[in-house]
Amino acid sequence: MKQNNLFKDSSKEEVFMKLEQLEKLFKDVRHNYDYLVSIRKPKNLQHQILLLSLSRAIKYFGAYLLLAKNGYGEPGINLLRSIFEASLWMRWILISNANAKRYYNSSKGEAIRIAQKNIGRGLAKIKNAPDPEIMKKMLEDEARKNTLPKWEDMAKETGMMDLYVLVYKMMSAMSHGTFLFLGERFMDQRISPDPDFKNIEPYYEIANNLLRDCYIVAEMWIKDEKIRESPNVKELLKM
Numbered sequence: 001m002k003q004n005n006l007f008k009d010s011s012k013e014e015v016f017m018k019l020e021q022l023e024k025l026f027k028d029v030r031h032n033y034d035y036l037v038s039i040r041k042p043k044n045l046q047h048q049i050l051l052l053s054l055s056r057a058i059k060y061f062g063a064y065l066l067l068a069k070n071g072y073g074e075p076g077i078n079l080l081r082s083i084f085e086a087s088l089w090m091r092w093i094l095i096s097n098a099n100a101k102r103y104y105n106s107s108k109g110e111a112i113r114i115a116q117k118n119i120g121r122g123l124a125k126i127k128n129a130p131d132p133e134i135m136k137k138m139l140e141d142e143a144r145k146n147t148l149p150k151w152e153d154m155a156k157e158t159g160m161m162d163l164y165v166l167v168y169k170m171m172s173a174m175s176h177g178t179f180l181f182l183g184e185r186f187m188d189q190r191i192s193p194d195p196d197f198k199n200i201e202p203y204y205e206i207a208n209n210l211l212r213d214c215y216i217v218a219e220m221w222i223k224d225e226k227i228r229e230s231p232n233v234k235e236l237l238k239m
Helices: 012-039 047-071 071-091 097-106 105-118 132-145 151-158 161-174 199-224
Strands: none
Touching: 012 047, 012 071, 047 071, 047 199, 071 097, 071 151, 071 161, 071 199, 097 105, 105 132, 105 161, 151 161
């Protein structure tokens, strides 16, 4: 397998040729999303979560295209990472109805944890409660009830561990700024805030397959209640 340079320079022409194909995929998935909405079971929690997650992935992909077309490859990678996270949620909630309910309740748990942090820092107060300490204990209990697995654990459960290790960890490092000191830009002191069309073309296949995977996972389950097999990472990375 040919190794790609993840700090590769690409011309605008090379980038735009690739992005035209991604633009077509984006439009096709957006069009087909309406079809899935029309055949979903409105009271089926898994269907609802799949479509909400897919709609989020489509929006993030559209935003990624805007960034990429303007030469902002690295900020765009943050959005690809979010699409990968959406694909993990989509696969994980299909393992069981219990997982779907757990994810559905996660918003409540997250809101409680945010409130706890604010109260703990003195940025918010518990008002109109007979006993604030009892209320704090109730919040702690509710927060414990509504926890979610770590990304790595979900990747293991859904068979996405190879993609997690090879792609997600790389995108996270770029997002967190811990890869700033690798590559020719740092070594040659070519540092600039201007768009430079780096890190776009090497991620083309990753972007393409992430959105396709989200759509196909949703389509297969909503139409036939089948779970799509995990992508073959070796094939995915043949760019």
